[in-house]
Amino acid sequence: MSKQGKQDGGRPRKRQEGLVVQELPEEMLVYDTDRHKAHCLGPVAAAVWEACNGRRSAAQIAARVTAKLGQAVPVESVWLSLRRLGRARLLEAGTALPAGPRLGSRREWLKRAAALGGFSLSVLSITAPAAAQAATCTPQTTCSGLQNRLCTGAPCCTTGPNPAPPGTTCKKVGNQNNCSCAP
Amino acid sequence: MGRGAEARGRQVARVLRGAWRASPDAAELADLGEAAPLLLRGGSGGLAWWRARRLTGSDSILEPLHQAFRLHALQAALHEQKIPAAVTRLRERGIEPVLGKGWAVARLYPRPGLRPYGDVDLYVGPEAAAAARRALQAPPAPGAAVDLHGGFAELDDRPPAELFARSQVAALRDCAVRVFGPEDHLRLLALHFMRHGAWRPVWLCDLALLLEARPLEFDWGYFVAGDASRTEAAVVALRLAHELLGARVGGLPAPLEKRVLPGWLVPAVLRQWGQADFAPHGTRTPMAAELRRPWGLLRALRMRWPNPVEATVGRRARFDDRPRLPFQIRECLSRTLQFVRAPGDAAPGPERAAER
Numbered sequence: 001m002s003k004q005g006k007q008d009g010g011r012p013r014k015r016q017e018g019l020v021v022q023e024l025p026e027e028m029l030v031y032d033t034d035r036h037k038a039h040c041l042g043p044v045a046a047a048v049w050e051a052c053n054g055r056r057s058a059a060q061i062a063a064r065v066t067a068k069l070g071q072a073v074p075v076e077s078v079w080l081s082l083r084r085l086g087r088a089r090l091l092e093a094g095t096a097l098p099a100g101p102r103l104g105s106r107r108e109w110l111k112r113a114a115a116l117g118g119f120s121l122s123v124l125s126i127t128a129p130a131a132a133q134a135a136t137c138t139p140q141t142t143c144s145g146l147q148n149r150l151c152t153g154a155p156c157c158t159t160g161p162n163p164a165p166p167g168t169t170c171k172k173v174g175n176q177n178n179c180s181c182a183p
Numbered sequence: 184m185g186r187g188a189e190a191r192g193r194q195v196a197r198v199l200r201g202a203w204r205a206s207p208d209a210a211e212l213a214d215l216g217e218a219a220p221l222l223l224r225g226g227s228g229g230l231a232w233w234r235a236r237r238l239t240g241s242d243s244i245l246e247p248l249h250q251a252f253r254l255h256a257l258q259a260a261l262h263e264q265k266i267p268a269a270v271t272r273l274r275e276r277g278i279e280p281v282l283g284k285g286w287a288v289a290r291l292y293p294r295p296g297l298r299p300y301g302d303v304d305l306y307v308g309p310e311a312a313a314a315a316r317r318a319l320q321a322p323p324a325p326g327a328a329v330d331l332h333g334g335f336a337e338l339d340d341r342p343p344a345e346l347f348a349r350s351q352v353a354a355l356r357d358c359a360v361r362v363f364g365p366e367d368h369l370r371l372l373a374l375h376f377m378r379h380g381a382w383r384p385v386w387l388c389d390l391a392l393l394l395e396a397r398p399l400e401f402d403w404g405y406f407v408a409g410d411a412s413r414t415e416a417a418v419v420a421l422r423l424a425h426e427l428l429g430a431r432v433g434g435l436p437a438p439l440e441k442r443v444l445p446g447w448l449v450p451a452v453l454r455q456w457g458q459a460d461f462a463p464h465g466t467r468t469p470m471a472a473e474l475r476r477p478w479g480l481l482r483a484l485r486m487r488w489p490n491p492v493e494a495t496v497g498r499r500a501r502f503d504d505r506p507r508l509p510f511q512i513r514e515c516l517s518r519t520l521q522f523v524r525a526p527g528d529a530a531p532g533p534e535r536a537a538e539r
Contacts (some may be wrong), residue, residue, distance in 0.1 A: 022260040155301040
């Protein structure tokens with residue numbers, strides 16, 4: 001744990017930098033632009049994450065989430081959510097998580113999570129289904145095989161066998177002979 | 184291709200019927216199971232999930248569609264973060280862009296993620312094109328994948344001043360983004376759909392959505408004004424939205440509501456939608472690169488063979504009952520000639536056709 005984390009004294013803070021958030025009525029989607037990973041937060045996990053301002057304890061977060069969702073959310077749910085948010089790196093690095101119950105095995109955690117509300121607590125990783133494509137795009141493999149005068153200028157495919165990072169287009173970069181998928 | 188492709192295309196059409204509405208009826212699971220790969224591939228996975236989201240006991244079918252919806256919703260958030268920077272960059276240089284397609288239509292769907300888009304189409308007057316290109320290329324990069332149009336593509340049969348006068352301003356975060364007026368946007372989307380051979384079903388959903396969400400004061404006289412062959416193609420596209428997807432056409436002027444489609448058109452569009460190995464323009468290996476490979480020419484020609492819709496639009500032909508093969512041959516020859524004249528051209532095909 002970092003020095004900063006110790007100073008936080010178990011009051012987690014949500015990560016702000018390098019994330020793009022899409023709030024939907026049923027869930028919250030978070031894209032980590034540093035790691036190119038996407039996560040889907042269920043209602044409780046989303047509310048817990050929103051409440052992590054670095055000043056609230058687990059009990060205070062639970063009270064806030066209960067008020068927000070209009071249903072009782074026990075502190076245990078907050079612990080579980082924080083654990084998952086931490087694993088997904090959605091909390092600030094070095095944030096100290098509030099001390100929770102010691103649950104040994106993964107199975108024990110899963111059982112506890114299911115008992116506390118299943119999906120609403122979950123932090124799912126979003127994976128691109130094969131060939132789900134937003135628009136006409138150039139596969140990264142095709143792009144990198146083209147001579148630089150033939151670059152398509154089209155967005156690079158973010159799905160498929162060799163996905164390019166989102167927001168890139170197939171273009172000439174510097175003095176390279178071949179095209180690249182670049183921002 | 185053939186009957187099998189047409190049947191698959193019909194399943195795609197059935198799944199997308201009414202999918203742009205806030206509360207569509209649930210889709211049939213049997214259709215979903217078979218059509219899911221095509222729907223995902225064409226960017227309609229989110230819409231399919233929207234129609235099927237209340238179905239239960241079919242996770243293996245629904246989960247990839249749901250994930251596609253989530254992925255597209257995140258991509259929308261990424262775009263929305265970047266669009267204002269591109270628009271502001273141009274404004275700072277005294278250029279007012281109009282945003283068409285993409286975000287301009289996606290924002291009208293009931294949820295982000297239902298209508299994916301990969302780039303940001305900004306339209307500027309032809310006189311401002313060079314300055315706009317320089318502005319967008321200047322470091323730091325604005326981030327968004329901007330498709331800059333110098334001129335108004337399918338709308339260039341209308342005076343730019345009128346396009347601007349009818350344009351509207353929509354809020355995107357803290358930025359006011361100029362978008363086309365409803366008549367111009369519907370015409371632009373209809374012509375874009377037809378010019379690209381009607382290949383992407385989600386583009387027809389756009390037409391259905393815009394048709395049903397049009398304002399009371401929608402000016403049909405203005406919608407049909409301009410180049411006659413483009414107007415015919417646009418009207419045919421709207422009729423297709425009704426026939427294939429069930430778009431409501433009540434209240435349309437009689438010539439539009441009663442337009443009869445030629446017999447070849449609906450099967451041609453369904454075959455296109457059901458074609459599993461179709462490589463759309465923009466994903467193909469450029470012709471010049473293909474020619475360096477054995478059998479490259481044949482492969483390239485096969486991939487670029489224009490479908491009947493593309494050929495009709497490209498040849499500015501009537502949408503009537505005459506056979507389409509002669510138009511397809513002429514369109515193919517025209518593109519080949521275009522390539523021979525400019526072999527370095529990376530994108531021979533419908534994109535250039537609009538600029539002819």
